[in-house]
Amino acid sequence: MKKAILITYPDKFAMDEALGLAEAADYEVAKLMTQKYLFRAKYGIGSGKAEELKKVSEELDVDAILFDERLKSVQIYNLAKLTGLEVIDRERLILEIFHKRASSAEAKLQVQLAELRYEIPRAREKVRLAKAGEQPGFFGLGRYDVDDYHMMIRRRMVTIAKKLKRVGKRRELYKIQRLRTNLPLVSFAGYTGAGKTSLFNILTGEKKDTERGFFTTLTTTTRSLQLSGYKALISDTVGFISRLPTYMIEAFKATLEELTYANLVLLVIDASEPLQSMTIKYQSCVGILAELGVSPLNVLAIFNKFDLTSKSEVEDKIRALNMTLEDVIITSAKSDFGIEALKSKIDAIVHVHVPNIPA
Ligand SMILES: Nc1nc2c(ncn2[C@@H]2O[C@H](COP(=O)(O)OP(=O)(O)O)[C@@H](O)[C@H]2O)c(=O)[nH]1
Ligand SMILES: [Mg+2]
Known part of the structure; x- marks a missing residue:
């Protein structure tokens, strides 16, 4: 590291x-x-x-x-x-996060495209600076002509855009490959910092999963989750990110592809956040989930960081977001509050999902 x-x-x-x-x-x-x-x-x-x-x-x-x-x-x-x-x-x-998380061919191409878009407005200046003396991050650039480097990036972008048009079919294959694992899939969603990874670690016990190698075709952050008498897969996804530049949105959505295959999406909300920004973030999560084709019926909202707030405050916020106490789970990854309730709720929702096995 x-x-x-x-x-x-x-x-x-x-x-x-x-x-x-x-x-x-x-x-x-x-x-x-x-x-x-x-x-x-x-x-x-x-x-x-x-x-x-x-x-x-x-x-x-x-x-x-x-x-x-x-x-x-x-x-x-x-x-x-x-x-x-x-x-x-x-x-x-x-971009580094997206790069690491992109698992499908489409996601990889979307991320490469975003990486080049990041580079484009910086290309000429970077070459000029590299000619003035090489520094970490500028190595090797000094040998380029300023305009050649810029053009090279443009050409790569065109190539990738063309490839992107062709990957549609593979995407379908990828989906089938996932369904073949024959286990229900639970996926985390929510803003970065809300506590997804903390909850993921608690739920999976941070144990070294011996079966993990088997699942590496999914993502590096997918583990098995032991429920009552059966197992599910649970994956920690790329978090939603505030102030995400527009040119990264496609790459971001592509890395969240697995949410479309999830039987249950755990949408983690930082309960200690002021209502105004919480509302904006919640609505943008709901919007992106809808764009990804995730049914609202498959989404369970989790109000985490309960230790940093009070019962009445969280309840007010839940109502303000048009949800009821029965719809949501309140947790604290820090104090373990609500973890058992969360597990039972996941179990109750997921066990009815008999996974589809493609013929
Ligand atoms: N006080 C408090 N802090 C938490 C809780 N859950 C997560 N955190 C902290 O919030 C930060 C972000 O958590 P993390 O799990 O990495 O969030 P992620 O970006 O959604 O995966 C870390 O510093 C955690 O220690 C919680 O329930 N209570
Ligand atoms: Mg995380």
Whole structure:
């Protein structure tokens, strides 16, 4: 696992989300640094903070800097030059997560396309900077002509777009392959930072799953879940991400493909979040699930982080989102509150799903 320093905003939700993203991309966060304003011209952060960053990165011997905002090439270059480390901005971090999670041919192509779209507005500047002196993240680019590099990326985008048109059939094969595993599938959904991975780990007991090799055709984050007298598959998905750039939406949806095959989608909501942003996030989750073709009947809402709030507050929020207490499960991955109720509910919903085995 790569060790990193994570730079984000000093508020709980930004920090939880950024930590969730770092974790999903397989970085160990050695230190979290915060600053209110991340748009300064030279380094994103102020010069004083940048000096502190350099010092801390040497002390902790980290491999990378994760910067929880969009950075221009020149800012990445300046930070890389100052610290000697690879600098990964928010968009690249998200792309790394999608890259790791994309399992179908279509998802892989969508992610490659998004990676090239990330590169396009930065291509010319990156080559220019590389010619001025190579830094981590800019290696090898100096040998390109500025316009040639830009054109090369454009050409690759065209090739991928063509391939994308042809992958439709494989997608169907992939679906059948999944159904053949003959077990019901439960999938997590919800915003990054809501507690999906924590709940996933509790439910699956973080045990080394000996059968996991068998399921690697699904995703690396799918394990078996023991229910009353039978097993289901449970998978931790890419979380929904706030401020997701439009050019990444297709890639994002493609990596969430498995939700369409799930017998039950566990939609995790951070119960401690203020109602206003909770509502926006909830509605955007519902919208994307609908676009993916997930039936609302297959979705169970989980209000997690109950330890950070109160019974009356959570109940008010549940009503405000037009749900009833019977519709939802309230949990705390931290105190284990509601975990047994969650398991029983999953069991009750999933056991009626006799999986379809294609002839
Ligand atoms: N207080 C509290 N923190 C939680 C709870 N569940 C998760 N967290 C924390 O919230 C952050 C994000 O959790 P994680 O499971 O990675 O969220 P994910 O991005 O949805 O997978 C982590 O720092 C967790 O320790 C909870 O029930 N209570
Ligand atoms: Mg997670």
